[in-house]
Amino acid sequence: MMLRQKSIYILVACCLLLLPMLLVAQRDTVNLNEFEVIGIRPDISASSPNPVQQITLKKLDAIPTATVGDAIRNFSGITLKDYGGVGGLKTVMIRSLGSNHTAVFVDGLPNNDAATGQSDLGRISLQDVDRIQLSFGQPEFGLLPARMYASAGVLEINSGYSLSDGRKYQLDLSARAGSFGTFNPSLGLFGRIGENNITGFRVNHFTATGDFPYSTGNGQSSSSQLRKNSDVNSTDGMLHTRQVFSDSSILTVKASYNYSDRGLPGAVIYYNDYSVQRLRNNDLLLGISYKTNPARRLKMLITGSLADNRLLYTDPAFQNQTGGIRNEYNQRELYLSDAILFNLLPGLKLSLATDLVHNSLTTNAYSVDNPSRVTSLSAVSMQYKPGKAEIQGSLLLTYAGDRISGTANKNYSRLSPALSIMRQLNPGNTLKVRLSAKNTYRLPTFNELFYTLAGNRALEPETASLYDLGLLFNKASGTLGYNFRAEAFLNKVKNKIVTLPTRNLFIWSSQNIGRVDIAGFEVSGGITGHINKDWSFDLSGNYTYQEAKDVTDKNDDNYRHQIAYIPFETAGGLATVWYRKINLGINTLYSGYRYISGTNITANLLHGWITTDMTLAWQTTFRKQTIKIKAEAVNLFNEQYEIVKSFPMTGRAFYINLSFTI
Numbered sequence: 001m002m003l004r005q006k007s008i009y010i011l012v013a014c015c016l017l018l019l020p021m022l023l024v025a026q027r028d029t030v031n032l033n034e035f036e037v038i039g040i041r042p043d044i045s046a047s048s049p050n051p052v053q054q055i056t057l058k059k060l061d062a063i064p065t066a067t068v069g070d071a072i073r074n075f076s077g078i079t080l081k082d083y084g085g086v087g088g089l090k091t092v093m094i095r096s097l098g099s100n101h102t103a104v105f106v107d108g109l110p111n112n113d114a115a116t117g118q119s120d121l122g123r124i125s126l127q128d129v130d131r132i133q134l135s136f137g138q139p140e141f142g143l144l145p146a147r148m149y150a151s152a153g154v155l156e157i158n159s160g161y162s163l164s165d166g167r168k169y170q171l172d173l174s175a176r177a178g179s180f181g182t183f184n185p186s187l188g189l190f191g192r193i194g195e196n197n198i199t200g201f202r203v204n205h206f207t208a209t210g211d212f213p214y215s216t217g218n219g220q221s222s223s224s225q226l227r228k229n230s231d232v233n234s235t236d237g238m239l240h241t242r243q244v245f246s247d248s249s250i251l252t253v254k255a256s257y258n259y260s261d262r263g264l265p266g267a268v269i270y271y272n273d274y275s276v277q278r279l280r281n282n283d284l285l286l287g288i289s290y291k292t293n294p295a296r297r298l299k300m301l302i303t304g305s306l307a308d309n310r311l312l313y314t315d316p317a318f319q320n321q322t323g324g325i326r327n328e329y330n331q332r333e334l335y336l337s338d339a340i341l342f343n344l345l346p347g348l349k350l351s352l353a354t355d356l357v358h359n360s361l362t363t364n365a366y367s368v369d370n371p372s373r374v375t376s377l378s379a380v381s382m383q384y385k386p387g388k389a390e391i392q393g394s395l396l397l398t399y400a401g402d403r404i405s406g407t408a409n410k411n412y413s414r415l416s417p418a419l420s421i422m423r424q425l426n427p428g429n430t431l432k433v434r435l436s437a438k439n440t441y442r443l444p445t446f447n448e449l450f451y452t453l454a455g456n457r458a459l460e461p462e463t464a465s466l467y468d469l470g471l472l473f474n475k476a477s478g479t480l481g482y483n484f485r486a487e488a489f490l491n492k493v494k495n496k497i498v499t500l501p502t503r504n505l506f507i508w509s510s511q512n513i514g515r516v517d518i519a520g521f522e523v524s525g526g527i528t529g530h531i532n533k534d535w536s537f538d539l540s541g542n543y544t545y546q547e548a549k550d551v552t553d554k555n556d557d558n559y560r561h562q563i564a565y566i567p568f569e570t571a572g573g574l575a576t577v578w579y580r581k582i583n584l585g586i587n588t589l590y591s592g593y594r595y596i597s598g599t600n601i602t603a604n605l606l607h608g609w610i611t612t613d614m615t616l617a618w619q620t621t622f623r624k625q626t627i628k629i630k631a632e633a634v635n636l637f638n639e640q641y642e643i644v645k646s647f648p649m650t651g652r653a654f655y656i657n658l659s660f661t662i
Helices: 002-023 068-074
Strands: 052-056 078-082 090-094 102-106 129-136 153-159 169-178 182-192 197-208 213-217 222-226 232-244 250-263 278-291 298-315 325-345 348-363 372-384 389-403 410-424 431-442 462-477 480-494 497-501 508-512 515-530 535-550 569-579 582-591 609-622 625-634 642-644 653-661
Touching (some): 078 642
Antiparallel strands (some): 197 232, 232 250, 278 298, 298 325, 348 372, 372 389, 480 515, 497 508, 582 609
């Protein structure tokens, strides 16, 4: 049976990968005159029927950023879980839903992490990234794989591989260095092969000692110590090629490899932060996509990827009969997707997508029986624009089956609908209202079921009903632009899966806590202006209030208590000023108090924090060579804080970035 299953997957993979070659022979009367569109895509947050936030390359330059985890901190409604250390694990939660409710796609390919079952945003470099977009509810309508409809939120990270000034090749050299032994050099080379092909590679290295100072105390006394076992050493490489054919269809092939070796800093308990745990990752990803001419009435997107993630966790100090722990995990994923989009009537578009995912896990850890999972996702979505309104809807069918050696198979199935409506309220199209609703279905991951000492095979799938009501205002007046957004949201979750670290960042505990009601609101606004040809500015801010209450059992002591690690309030503000070739950015983030468990008592209270960062950048072009210098001051006022209890965050730090484009 397993041999037949594997044969079917291989056959399907071969058919999907060969199909683009057959389609290349088709002719089309529309030709693509330009290979790359140079520039930043405009922000769509004010024109989408779904809650969408976006950050572009221009704003990325205004904040201290090395990874995607740093870049998205200013998005409203998110909680970034950061477990401390220079190379610490960073995951994102949207509106109090767990991190596994957020799907992460890098250049159209799914990104998965074998260590956590989530995506560690601290390991995704910002090299070549020109736009990051976060959608809640439905993704923005388009030619998309079905997998994007399966999550409550989608984080899309898109790169801009282009050659400026008509060059035949481009060499990028950059380095970032600073506090705590940080050194991050990068080398990229991209060239044009023929008229319609760009091929290139990039190698990125990151190392840091991570021995930052922190303060700890018990209320009566305090002491300053250096963080131990927080070092990181990682190298990643990427090879990318993009071919535009005579009929304007596009074939993209990408291969990436990441190696990292890092210490797992322990919890600081009674001034003791001793830890010798290590985590080593070797991740390989091969991806291919084929997209037909965007001018055709019928459009098609075919995507395939193979991911091989190997993880080694060691703890030589663990007291057992073998004198320590050495656990090896190998997770593989085969992913295939086929999507089509076509115009049915004027203003009415329809999209169909089918995805097939095969996951397998091999490990030497305890009694885990090498599980595998086959998941089928089928989505139909539509977009209709009648006059001053826009309607988007989707229906997703999920079917999955787990296979574990020696035990019966476990199957899952679910039909998940979604609907979004937006309506223009005034003749000037500056004021809009939108309403959305979605149902999601999240399966327990291999980590939650089988990984580590605390895996829980009794976990049930988590379901959530999501509702959103928003008011949007966007207006341009002369040299000024204004935008304002207010959203109220309600999420009703059943069998919510909560996963928390115990002794360190790898030993976790997973459990269903029954029903959770999440309610809150977000407000955000901004002003952009051009004073004259030399001066311009951008001011933006956001505020989120949310309550995530355990409503499982009225007789339980935790009834209507806030669930663990969900802050009641978060806020952020960013001010950027550009003068000719110089820009100055000041970024402030605030997170209110929260509790470290579902029992809301004073002993479990974790205080809030506020940090301020500053950047100063200068860029010039000389004989077609671009030089850029960026200075960063992170946590300028040296705030001592924790996002996860007993895992201190870094204090004040300084970095310098140098980059050359030849």
